[in-house]
Amino acid sequence: MNAQAGADAPAFASLYAEVQQFYASHMQRLDSGAADEWADDFTQDGSFHPPTLPQPVRGRAALAAAVRDAHAGLRAAGEQHRHWHGMLSVTPQDDGSLHVRCYALVFATPKGGEPRPHRSCVCEDVLVREDGELRINRRTVTRDDMP
Amino acid sequence: MNAQAGADAPAFASLYAEVQQFYASHMQRLDSGAADEWADDFTQDGSFHPPTLPQPVRGRAALAAAVRDAHAGLRAAGEQHRHWHGMLSVTPQDDGSLHVRCYALVFATPKGGEPRPHRSCVCEDVLVREDGELRINRRTVTRDDMP
Amino acid sequence: MNAQAGADAPAFASLYAEVQQFYASHMQRLDSGAADEWADDFTQDGSFHPPTLPQPVRGRAALAAAVRDAHAGLRAAGEQHRHWHGMLSVTPQDDGSLHVRCYALVFATPKGGEPRPHRSCVCEDVLVREDGELRINRRTVTRDDMP
Numbered sequence: 343m344n345a346q347a348g349a350d351a352p353a354f355a356s357l358y359a360e361v362q363q364f365y366a367s368h369m370q371r372l373d374s375g376a377a378d379e380w381a382d383d384f385t386q387d388g389s390f391h392p393p394t395l396p397q398p399v400r401g402r403a404a405l406a407a408a409v410r411d412a413h414a415g416l417r418a419a420g421e422q423h424r425h426w427h428g429m430l431s432v433t434p435q436d437d438g439s440l441h442v443r444c445y446a447l448v449f450a451t452p453k454g455g456e457p458r459p460h461r462s463c464v465c466e467d468v469l470v471r472e473d474g475e476l477r478i479n480r481r482t483v484t485r486d487d488m489p
Numbered sequence: 490m491n492a493q494a495g496a497d498a499p500a501f502a503s504l505y506a507e508v509q510q511f512y513a514s515h516m517q518r519l520d521s522g523a524a525d526e527w528a529d530d531f532t533q534d535g536s537f538h539p540p541t542l543p544q545p546v547r548g549r550a551a552l553a554a555a556v557r558d559a560h561a562g563l564r565a566a567g568e569q570h571r572h573w574h575g576m577l578s579v580t581p582q583d584d585g586s587l588h589v590r591c592y593a594l595v596f597a598t599p600k601g602g603e604p605r606p607h608r609s610c611v612c613e614d615v616l617v618r619e620d621g622e623l624r625i626n627r628r629t630v631t632r633d634d635m636p
Numbered sequence: 637m638n639a640q641a642g643a644d645a646p647a648f649a650s651l652y653a654e655v656q657q658f659y660a661s662h663m664q665r666l667d668s669g670a671a672d673e674w675a676d677d678f679t680q681d682g683s684f685h686p687p688t689l690p691q692p693v694r695g696r697a698a699l700a701a702a703v704r705d706a707h708a709g710l711r712a713a714g715e716q717h718r719h720w721h722g723m724l725s726v727t728p729q730d731d732g733s734l735h736v737r738c739y740a741l742v743f744a745t746p747k748g749g750e751p752r753p754h755r756s757c758v759c760e761d762v763l764v765r766e767d768g769e770l771r772i773n774r775r776t777v778t779r780d781d782m783p
Contacts, residue, residue: 355499359506432657453635461751
C-alpha cells in the first residue's frame with residue numbers, strides 16, 4: 343500500500359510504544375502515591391521545572407518528597423488525581439536523547455462526586471536511556487491557566 | 490542513538506499498537522450501542538467485574554444485554570457517552586495472556602450542551618488470543634468516586 | 637507467548653505509531669496557532685467537513701484562514717484550547733489510503749481558571765501519503781452535542 347511507512351519506521355514505532363508504556367507506568371505510580379518508584383523514573387540528577395516554583399526540583403530524593411507531600415494532601419482531602427499524558431510528539435535528538443512534547447491533563451475525583459478537569463498542561467521531557475531503561479533527565483511543565 | 494530500544498522492542502511495539510487498536514474499536518462499539526459486537530470482544534466465558542455489582546457479569550449474552558440496556562437508557566436521556574481508555578500499561582504474562590492496567594474516562598454530552606466528565610476509573614483486563622484476535626477474558630473496573 | 641501478533645503486525649505497528657505522532661504534531665500546531673503548518677498537514681485540495689457549515693472548507697489557504705481566525709478569537713478571549721485525538725481506529729484501504737475513525741475532545745482553559753471540556757466529537761479522516769509524509773485528504777467531524 344502506498345501508505346506504507348519508511349525504512350526507519352519500525353525503529354520509531356518501537357520507541358513510540360516504549361515511551362507510551364513508560365508514561366503509563368510513570369503516571370500510575372504518581373497517582374497511587376508510589377513516590378520512590380516514580381522518582382526512580384528520573385535520572386539521579388533529574389530535574390522537574392514546574393511553573394509554580396522559581397527553582398526546579400532536582401534529584402530523586404527531592405522529587406519523591408514532593409510527590410509524597412502532594413499525595414498525603416490528596417488523601418486527606420479525599421481526592422483521587424489521574425494524570426493523562428497524551429498527544430506525544432517524540433523526537434530523537436542527535437545526542438541520543440529523546441525530546442517529548444505532550445499534553446497533560448489532571449482529573450480530580452472526590453469520593454462520592456463526579457470527576458473534574460483540574461489542570462491542563464504542556465509537558466516537555468528530555469528522556470535518556472540508562473541501564474536499558476528510559477529515564478527523565480529534565481522535565482518542564484507549563485500550565486494553560488497561568489500567564 | 491543510545492535511546493535505541495532492545496531486541497524485544499519490535500514485538501512489544503506490535504502488541505502495544507494492537508492493544509490500542511483493539512480498545513479503540515471496542516469502545517467505539519460500546520458508545521454506538523453495538524452491543525453484540527462489543528460482547529464478542531470478550532471470550533465466550535468472559536467476565537466483567539464492575540464496582541457496582543456483587544457478582545460479575547459473565548458470558549457474551551449477559552454482557553450484550555447489559556450494554557443494550559445502558560444504551561437504551563442513554564438514548565432516552567438524549568446523552569452520548571464516550572469511553573476513553575488510556576495510559577495503557579501492558580504486561581505479557583508467562584501463561585501467554587496479557588495484563589493491561591489502564592485509566593478509563595467516560596465523557597457525557599447532552600444534546601445542545603457541553604460535555605462533562607462522568608466517570609474516572611481504573612480498568613484491569615486479562616487479554617487472551619483466540620483465532621488470532623485479542624479477546625477479554627476478565628475485566629475488573631474500579632471507580633475513583635467509590636470508597 | 638500465544639498473545640504474539642501476526643506476520644503483518646510490525647507493519648501495522650509502524651503505521652499506528654506514525655499516525656499517533658502525526659496527530660500529536662498536527663494538534664499541537666492547531667492549538668499554538670501555527671495555521672499554515674497545520675494546513676500543510678492536508679493535501680493541496682484537502683477538505684474539512686465540520687458539522688456547522690453547509691459546505692466543507694477546501695484547500696490549504698482556506699483551512700489556514702479558518703484556523704487563524706479561530707486562534708485570534710481565542711487569544712482575544714484569553715482562552716487556550718487543547719485538542720485531544722484518541723481511541724484511534726486505523727484501517728488501511730485497498731486504494732492505499734488510511735481510514736481513521738477516532739474521538740476528539742477539546743479542552744478550554746481560561747487564564748486564572750480551571751479547564752473545562754468544550755467539545756466531544758468523532759473525527760473521520762482519510763489519510764494519504766505524499767512525498768513520504770502522511771496528509772489529510774478529507775476530514776469529517778461530528779459533534780456529540782448536535783442532533
